[in-house]
Amino acid sequence: MDADQIRAHLDPIRHEFADPRSLVMPALKFAQTEKGHLTREDMAAVAEATGYSPSFVESVASFYDRLYTRPVGNRVVSVCITLSCMLRGSDEVWEALCEHEGVDHHHGGTSADGRITIQEAQCLGYCDRGACIQVDAEETQGPFTPEEAVKLVEELREAPTPAELWR
Numbered sequence: 001m002d003a004d005q006i007r008a009h010l011d012p013i014r015h016e017f018a019d020p021r022s023l024v025m026p027a028l029k030f031a032q033t034e035k036g037h038l039t040r041e042d043m044a045a046v047a048e049a050t051g052y053s054p055s056f057v058e059s060v061a062s063f064y065d066r067l068y069t070r071p072v073g074n075r076v077v078s079v080c081i082t083l084s085c086m087l088r089g090s091d092e093v094w095e096a097l098c099e100h101e102g103v104d105h106h107h108g109g110t111s112a113d114g115r116i117t118i119q120e121a122q123c124l125g126y127c128d129r130g131a132c133i134q135v136d137a138e139e140t141q142g143p144f145t146p147e148e149a150v151k152l153v154e155e156l157r158e159a160p161t162p163a164e165l166w167r
């Protein structure tokens with residue numbers, strides 16, 4: 001992603017941000033859509049497009065857990081591990097997904113084929129429908145049993161990768 005593409009994305013929405021520093025977030029989210037994560041070159045392009053320093057841009061990118069400064073899977077599956085979902089079985093959902101994808105049961109991770117990343121999420125705002133899952137930046141879904149969650153990732157693995165990876 002280059003600075004001109006990022007400027008073209010920001011121009012129609014610039015007026016919505018009273019503080020121009022806030023433009024760094026949508027710029028990073030947009031830059032991330034190309035590869036699903038942010039490279040140093042992407043962050044440099046965001047710095048050029050927004051006029052802020054590369055170190056400021058990188059500090060924003062490294063702070064937020066939905067901005068990825070390392071490669072992740074084609075689809076990112078976030079499992080809510082906050083109390084309401086835990087009480088409704090999200091720990092079993094988490095275990096089943098980590099087992100199925102062969103990733104670390106404590107930290108999650110990306111499957112060997114690079115298709116699926118499993119990660120923890122804090123409350124997704126869907127507490128009465130736990131155990132909840134969000135795929136990329138799509139709507140939160142639930143409730144899931146472990147079996148239903150595994151079926152979901154199997155479907156995601158077979159589905160075509162979206163052209164733009166909004167996360």
Ligand code: FES
Nearest residue numbers: 080085124126127
């Ligand atoms: S506790 Fe899981 S969505 Fe709120």
